[in-house]
Amino acid sequence: MQLNHVISTKQFLSPSFLAQLFKLADKNEEDDRNNTLKRVLNGKIMAAVFYEPSTRTRFSFESAMKKLGGDVITTESAGHFSSAIKGESLSDSIRIISGYADVIVLRHPRRGSAKLASQVSSVPVINAGDGTGEHPTQALLDIYTIEKELGRLDNISVAMVGDLLNGRTIHSLLILLSLYENIRFYFVAPSQLALPDEYQQYLKKKRIEFMEVQDIHEVLDKVDVLYMTRVQKERFKSDYDYQQLKNAYILDTSTLKRLKNTAIIMHPLPRVSEISLEVDMDKRAAYFRQAKNGLYIRMALLQMILANE
Amino acid sequence: MQLNHVISTKQFLSPSFLAQLFKLADKNEEDDRNNTLKRVLNGKIMAAVFYEPSTRTRFSFESAMKKLGGDVITTESAGHFSSAIKGESLSDSIRIISGYADVIVLRHPRRGSAKLASQVSSVPVINAGDGTGEHPTQALLDIYTIEKELGRLDNISVAMVGDLLNGRTIHSLLILLSLYENIRFYFVAPSQLALPDEYQQYLKKKRIEFMEVQDIHEVLDKVDVLYMTRVQKERFKSDYDYQQLKNAYILDTSTLKRLKNTAIIMHPLPRVSEISLEVDMDKRAAYFRQAKNGLYIRMALLQMILANE
Amino acid sequence: MQLNHVISTKQFLSPSFLAQLFKLADKNEEDDRNNTLKRVLNGKIMAAVFYEPSTRTRFSFESAMKKLGGDVITTESAGHFSSAIKGESLSDSIRIISGYADVIVLRHPRRGSAKLASQVSSVPVINAGDGTGEHPTQALLDIYTIEKELGRLDNISVAMVGDLLNGRTIHSLLILLSLYENIRFYFVAPSQLALPDEYQQYLKKKRIEFMEVQDIHEVLDKVDVLYMTRVQKERFKSDYDYQQLKNAYILDTSTLKRLKNTAIIMHPLPRVSEISLEVDMDKRAAYFRQAKNGLYIRMALLQMILANE
Numbered sequence: 001m002q003l004n005h006v007i008s009t010k011q012f013l014s015p016s017f018l019a020q021l022f023k024l025a026d027k028n029e030e031d032d033r034n035n036t037l038k039r040v041l042n043g044k045i046m047a048a049v050f051y052e053p054s055t056r057t058r059f060s061f062e063s064a065m066k067k068l069g070g071d072v073i074t075t076e077s078a079g080h081f082s083s084a085i086k087g088e089s090l091s092d093s094i095r096i097i098s099g100y101a102d103v104i105v106l107r108h109p110r111r112g113s114a115k116l117a118s119q120v121s122s123v124p125v126i127n128a129g130d131g132t133g134e135h136p137t138q139a140l141l142d143i144y145t146i147e148k149e150l151g152r153l154d155n156i157s158v159a160m161v162g163d164l165l166n167g168r169t170i171h172s173l174l175i176l177l178s179l180y181e182n183i184r185f186y187f188v189a190p191s192q193l194a195l196p197d198e199y200q201q202y203l204k205k206k207r208i209e210f211m212e213v214q215d216i217h218e219v220l221d222k223v224d225v226l227y228m229t230r231v232q233k234e235r236f237k238s239d240y241d242y243q244q245l246k247n248a249y250i251l252d253t254s255t256l257k258r259l260k261n262t263a264i265i266m267h268p269l270p271r272v273s274e275i276s277l278e279v280d281m282d283k284r285a286a287y288f289r290q291a292k293n294g295l296y297i298r299m300a301l302l303q304m305i306l307a308n309e
Numbered sequence: 310m311q312l313n314h315v316i317s318t319k320q321f322l323s324p325s326f327l328a329q330l331f332k333l334a335d336k337n338e339e340d341d342r343n344n345t346l347k348r349v350l351n352g353k354i355m356a357a358v359f360y361e362p363s364t365r366t367r368f369s370f371e372s373a374m375k376k377l378g379g380d381v382i383t384t385e386s387a388g389h390f391s392s393a394i395k396g397e398s399l400s401d402s403i404r405i406i407s408g409y410a411d412v413i414v415l416r417h418p419r420r421g422s423a424k425l426a427s428q429v430s431s432v433p434v435i436n437a438g439d440g441t442g443e444h445p446t447q448a449l450l451d452i453y454t455i456e457k458e459l460g461r462l463d464n465i466s467v468a469m470v471g472d473l474l475n476g477r478t479i480h481s482l483l484i485l486l487s488l489y490e491n492i493r494f495y496f497v498a499p500s501q502l503a504l505p506d507e508y509q510q511y512l513k514k515k516r517i518e519f520m521e522v523q524d525i526h527e528v529l530d531k532v533d534v535l536y537m538t539r540v541q542k543e544r545f546k547s548d549y550d551y552q553q554l555k556n557a558y559i560l561d562t563s564t565l566k567r568l569k570n571t572a573i574i575m576h577p578l579p580r581v582s583e584i585s586l587e588v589d590m591d592k593r594a595a596y597f598r599q600a601k602n603g604l605y606i607r608m609a610l611l612q613m614i615l616a617n618e
Numbered sequence: 619m620q621l622n623h624v625i626s627t628k629q630f631l632s633p634s635f636l637a638q639l640f641k642l643a644d645k646n647e648e649d650d651r652n653n654t655l656k657r658v659l660n661g662k663i664m665a666a667v668f669y670e671p672s673t674r675t676r677f678s679f680e681s682a683m684k685k686l687g688g689d690v691i692t693t694e695s696a697g698h699f700s701s702a703i704k705g706e707s708l709s710d711s712i713r714i715i716s717g718y719a720d721v722i723v724l725r726h727p728r729r730g731s732a733k734l735a736s737q738v739s740s741v742p743v744i745n746a747g748d749g750t751g752e753h754p755t756q757a758l759l760d761i762y763t764i765e766k767e768l769g770r771l772d773n774i775s776v777a778m779v780g781d782l783l784n785g786r787t788i789h790s791l792l793i794l795l796s797l798y799e800n801i802r803f804y805f806v807a808p809s810q811l812a813l814p815d816e817y818q819q820y821l822k823k824k825r826i827e828f829m830e831v832q833d834i835h836e837v838l839d840k841v842d843v844l845y846m847t848r849v850q851k852e853r854f855k856s857d858y859d860y861q862q863l864k865n866a867y868i869l870d871t872s873t874l875k876r877l878k879n880t881a882i883i884m885h886p887l888p889r890v891s892e893i894s895l896e897v898d899m900d901k902r903a904a905y906f907r908q909a910k911n912g913l914y915i916r917m918a919l920l921q922m923i924l925a926n927e
Contacts, residue, residue, distance in 0.1 A: 045376070047368065055715075056711070056714055059691050059715055063718035066663055071375045073371045073381075075368075078364055092580065093364075096578065097364075099597070099600060100368050100369055292717035358673075382676075384676075384677075386694075401887065404906050406677060409913055
């Protein structure tokens with residue numbers, strides 16, 4: 001299986017591709033645990049070009065590359081540092097950098113920048129977040145986590161909680177999950193942050209059941225996956241609105257009591273206050289395992305892109 | 310051939326040295342294309358110490374080092390970050406860092422800083438730009454590009470266009486080209502940004518033909534190399550002056566029509582508006598190949614410095 | 619000998635541990651000189667997580683890791699760049715990063731942060747400075763330097779000069795030296811920057827001789843080690859106080875004349891003006907050798923932590 005650019009989740013709407021990706025990620029995890037990883041990317045160079053800070057995402061990609069024997073050239077804040085300040089266009093930067101690397105991982109605040117980069121680069125480009133656009137490797141590690149934790153992707157109920165208006169993570173995961181049988185969604189959000197109509201129409205067309213609710217407590221005993229996201233105070237029109245709603249989106253040990261024993265709690269991280277620290281001890285808290293899965297998914301993607309060249 | 314510090318273009322005023330360097334660069338390119346590069350710098354460490362941002366130059370050096378099996382420790386903005394802010398002198402920093410690395414690549418805004426560094430360092434120092442001083446590896450990759458694209462360095466006509474007053478790139482290249490037979494220069498610049506008298510005297514003493522012109526259109530059908538540089542609006546005394554002249558230094562497809570078929574267009578990059586994007590498609594546009602050549606020249610220099618130690 | 623976290627100098631109050639560490643450091647230096655270092659950390663990844671700038675310390679750790687064949691993922695200013703700005707806690711960052719690395723080197727401005735990190739990390743944490751807290755690898759390289767330069771740790775007289783109130787380096791070294799026989803301290807500081815009572819009590823309890831003096835000239839002919847630190851003007855209540863005292867803490871060739879021939883001059887660096895440049899030529903000036911010793915001590919620590927896993 002050979003991959004080229006990784007720009008959008010829409011490239012991956014194939015259960016058989018996903019199954020293959022998950023298998024490779026599983027293998028990487030096993031080999032990592034047993035210290036039997038092969039340095040299959042020896043001699044390859046990844047350029048990590050981050051125009052805005054995201055240390056966790058960058059570290060995850062760089063560790064993935066290095067665990068497979070590859071090497072990395074990196075800039076952690078290209079926006080402040082590079083010739084960007086001399087007025088150089090993203091296109092020119094990418095054309096030049098693609099002469100120095102075998103793959104480019106790009107984080108950029110502007111929607112569409114990863115696609116633009118892929119059109120001028122002489123090597124594959126991986127989108128590590130393009131503003132309000134997409135963050136496809138996050139979506140892939142999210143669905144991988146569900147499969148790994150629950151052992152299935154069909155027949156599951158998923159609550160997505162928090163800022164469903166701006167959460168690109170939520171939108172991408174929703175589309176990937178729609179590939180599977182008998183999925184039911186609960187969208188838990190204040191009305192100001194409800195899921196955009198475009199995604200609601202998408203689900204209706206695919207005849208996937210969903211329900212919008214405002215209080216997290218209504219869904220806790222019904223779901224297999226509780227996907228939390230940050231609700232930022234500044235998204236609300238008034239502080240009154242925020243005060244009314246904020247407790248509806250906070251997870252603590254008391255809310256946990258109503259959650260199914262077999263359910264899992266996910267979060268793309270960083271969290272602020274929407275999950276209490278006490279929840280970390282609960283075995284259903286899957287968010288740190290989810291972050292670690294990012295390493296194995298990114299190793300698998302890098303292998304698909306580079307290993308058989 | 311063993312090299313120590315790389316501080317100034319003036320170290321390289323030898324056609325036989327340059328021929329050897331180019332041969333090594335050619336070999337690196339060929340081996341890179343065939344995936345047959347040998348990891349001759351295995352176990353060696355390069356410190357990239359950048360006191361001002363230059364992601365492209367840094368990436369080029371780091372990729373060069375890593376493609377040859379070496380490793381890198383790097384700081385992308387030492388001026389903001391290092392103990393510079395606690396008042397430590399450059400000399401002390403370099404003395405310490407030279408204990409941790411086998412070669413230091415230094416970018417610093419102050420003219421003369423690379424020379425100073427070489428005097429206290431216990432390992433070789435490569436000047437990657439010292440303010441209004443020099444940027445010798447840029448000059449070497451420029452002349453390498455001309456040789457590679459045209460197949461010769463004797464008998465060529467070169468137009469240098471734009472800011473010839475402040476362009477250290479231009480000054481260094483001019484001196485290197487003066488080593489060869491039957492070179493003719495056209496200096497295309499507004500009078501405010503004309504080539505300094507010191508370089509004009511140099512050419513006169515070496516009996517090298519040159520002509521100053523103000524409009525790029527006068528030279529397009531005469532030259533083998535059209536070397537463009539940025540003309541910055543803020544260099545002009547009045548906006549009126551700038552408006553009068555700015556079109557004289559912009560290259561687009563209409564100006565291209567008058568350029569020889571066998572000529573090449575160079576630019577040290579980043580460009581702003583002096584070369585239209587449409588020019589990129591023209592086979593004579595050599596500036597991205599030029600940037601890539603930086604990789605092979607830097608690999609060759611690192612080998613000359615480190616490989617036979 | 620297996621190590622886990624390196625958080626505090628207090629973990630190392632054992633002459634036999636220190637002797638073993640020094641032996642390993644000696645071996646690393648010898649192998650480095652002879653180009654016979656073994657890549658024993660091949661496949662291991664160190665995360666350098668610096669929430670405040672310290673290029674020298676970071677380079678020293680990264681060079682140590684790479685000389686032993688390991689690899690590094692790094693952030694040079696996590697405080698500006700990371701999800702710290704989105705409000706993520708240090709604990710969450712460390713938990714996630716510990717999934718991507720085999721050891722974490724943490725620099726953080728808050729006292730106690732390294733300990734906190736070690737409590738949530740799934741891999742060993744090395745404290746590379748936690749604000750007013752500790753910087754244990756600096757203390758270890760300091761005492762290693764004394765042993766290496768003088769050939770002994772018993773029967774020595776040590777002057778500590780400058781800011782003894784805030785100097786965590788001084789405090790840690792004092793405690794380590796107290797492990798040995800027949801140590802005598804001279805504390806040379808203005809009264810505003812005197813050694814805190816807690817450390818004076820510590821020495822009294824251990825029956826270690828010490829004397830407080832205000833002028834460096836009183837002790838020059840008595841000491842084996844002259845440990846200089848920065849005295850910052852802003853620490854003084856009035857400029858008058860500062861002017862009165864500043865010359866008492868400056869080392870130049872005239873003061874040097876009174877220093878024993880066999881003594882050594884140390885400084886944790888960066889220096890500002892407390893050691894004149896002319897002193898660098900004196901063979902007793904050990905501060906650059908001291909900085910280099912940091913490399914070998916850190917190699918030894920990384921080996922103890924990672925090599926036998």
